[in-house]
Amino acid sequence: MDLIDLTFGLQALVTLLVIMDPPGATPLFLSLVSAKPMREQRKLAWQAAITSFIVITLFAIFGQWILDYLKISLPALKGAGGLLLLLVALELLKGDGSREAGRRSGNVALVPLGTPLLAGPGAIVAIMLFVQEASTSSNPLDQSIQWNRYLALALAVVIVHLIIGLTLMYSTKIVAVIKESGVELLARIAGLLLAAIAVEMLVSAIREFFPTI
Helix, strand or coil: CCHHHHHHHHHHHHHHHHHHCHHHHHHHHHHHHCCCCHHHHHHHHHHHHHHHHHHHHHHHHHHHHHHHHHCCCHHHHHHHHHHHHHHHHHHHHHCCHHHHHHHCCCCCHHHHHHHHHHCCHHHHHHHHHHHHHHCCCCCCCCHHHHHHHHHHHHHHHHHHHHHHHHHHHHHCHHHHHHHHHHHHHHHHHHHHHHHHHHHHHHHHHHHHHCCCC
């Protein structure tokens, strides 16, 4: 792989890691899965990573087409993600999140962990921009440059989600140490941080809808 392709792949890797922030997702993950057996917690960790990987891959390949076909703007996507995260944050702040997660039939690894927390609007926009950049070669006749960039980007996405899965899986050991009272405290902290992220997403979406504000 050329140096420029390696640089491109590293840039994509670092950008996605910063945006998706696996350590930042850990408090919410632990608060939602703490009532489940350890084996299931680890299973949910990888399910969240796989869900995020599928969403990111779909938007990398079909993202612009999906948004254009459904006539969805990126600010609308960001606002919807913010509202969904805000609902989860309110559950955690009220103390219902971790207990409810143990009883609910829905899979928390899919929503809200896999998406929109990990594979959220920021990550979706980033991957779409990287695909666009990879397809823009300085020499349009040289297809090898584009395919090397695509390969570097695909490798970066795989590595990011391996890191996410490992981070969430090994974080399950924390639950055995902090016990139930620690999980309750963690749920409140996760709810507060998640509410802040949700509000930031909503404010950003509103500003994009109304640039004069």
